Amino acid sequence: MDIKEIQNLIKFVAKSGATEVKLEMDDFKITIKTTTENATIENGSYIQHIPVSMPQMQTAAPVATEAPAVAAAPAAEVNDDDKYITVKSPIIGTFYRKPSPDKAPFVEVGATVKAGDVLCVIEAMKLFNEIESEISGKIVKVLVDDSSPVEFDQPLFLVDPS
CATH class of the missing domain: 2.40.50.100 (RNA polymerase II/Efflux pump adaptor protein, barrel-sandwich hybrid domain)
Known part of the structure; x- marks a missing residue:
């Protein structure tokens, strides 16, 4: 069974309204489950x-830290996407x-x-x-x-x- 036949089988099952179909052949098994809800x-x-x-958006609790006496690097950029x-x-x-x-x-x-x-x-x-x-x-x-x-x-x- 090739991929085209499997795709056609899936389409058929979807259109038929069946919720589950099992197909067993000598060299493989296929189970197709659908939901129509x-x-x-x-x-x-x-x-x-x-x-x-x-x-869910989560806000982190602020962490108290001491600022260094001399800032060695510029402040980090705030990402607006957050x-x-x-x-x-x-x-x-x-x-x-x-x-x-x-x-x-x-x-x-x-x-x-x-x-x-x-x-x-x-x-x-x-x-x-x-x-x-x-x-x-x-x-x-x-x-x-x-x-x-x-x-x-x-x-x-x-x-x-x-």
């Missing part, structure tokens, strides 16, 4: 809605900012989003997974180019939660 089929494409878990929350990719795939090539992007820099808004789509094995925001805020920066491959846990957006 967050999925829809639109225009013949299986779309899975994946909520993105957001890291106040933003990073939205990361929950899966490996191809990042798309638009639902289709002829449509507008889901979000632009400066756009205000709320929890549940779709930020982008990541295609993995011909399945288009909508990545939803789990927080409300303002998009500060898009960190990935459209149609680029992304890795698991790769930063996609910077969001200002204030």
